């Protein structure tokens with residue numbers, strides 16, 4: 346596994362005890378000769394004593410012993426989600442009442458800028474798959490769980506209690522509740538620690554406290570939409586995404602008139618040809634890109650989820666036809682749960698910074714590491730002030 350972060354960014358990531366870094370690097374402490382996961386509940390060691398390693402094996406090879414408290418030997422990107430997070434503090438989930446289906450409340454760390462997040466999702470909502478109704482976000486769902494496919498819908502809205510979200514799901518999804526809640530947490534960036542992130546962003550983070558990075562409910566869907574969004578406006582990408590869903594998705598019934606399609610599965614898209622996709626108004630090169638992504642996900646070559654080795658997935662994404670740095674970073678930002686993702690050639694990012702040179706954009710962004718994905722959101726948000 347390659348190191349994506351420089352040492353100072355690792356130190357800041359460790360200070361935040363943000364679970365998204367867990368399994369993605371390890372910290373070794375020279376004074377104790379012990380190495381830890383970045384979320385370890387032990388006191389944060391002094392910067393000058395810390396060395397950072399991409400893997401457990403590298404830390405051990407350098408002569409460090411595993412911490413007994415956080416047990417880094419048990420931690421791999423794949424296993425990271427299964428471990429209890431003591432350092433970052435657990436956010437509670439409560440079951441609540443709804444006549445429509447199973448309902449829950451998820452706590453978020455305040456402040457939480459729901460309005461900006463909802464506006465971002467509204468501007469991109471694909472017809473048939475997603476809708477925004479006043480304060481609520483709704484979408485259709487297809488989920489593999491216990492060897493079966495489940496179809497249904499979810500609704501997310503602010504709870505009465507401050508800094509909490511209310512999640513309602515269709516009765517058809519009752520069996521998949523924990524998985525749905527995990528996905529909603531990522532989509533709505535519930536677990537972020539906004540105070541640490543604001544400290545890392547400095548002045549850039551001040552106008553919209555609690556601004557979140559919208560994640561992915563479904564990694565493949567975000568990947569397709571990143572490709573459809575290459576060099577076109579958000580509105581144009583949204584229109585084509587709706588057409589794509591309606592052409593190749595699965596029709597479903599829901600109590601909401603405008604939710605009637607489930608986004609196409611990678612297995613389905615893997616079978617398509619350019620002649621199927623191009624008539625929707627998608628360039629042939631982008632159609633090929635989408636099919637290649639569908640194949641890579643369907644056969645397991647690429648996994649777009651939170652528990653992946655970011656550097657390895659980025660390399661695999663860039664190897665697909667028509668996926669360059671912008672698309673790979675956008676996918677990392679939304680579907681790989683990577684807080685430091687940074688599409689530095691993005692038109693909006695450059696415009697917000699008043700820069701035309703992507704190299705200079707990278708330099709300007711250096712102090713925002715490891716929170717550059719949040720910097721992107723603040724820069725985009727500043728264009729709609």
Ligand SMILES: [Zn+2]
Nearest residue numbers: 381385412415
């Ligand atoms: Zn530890």
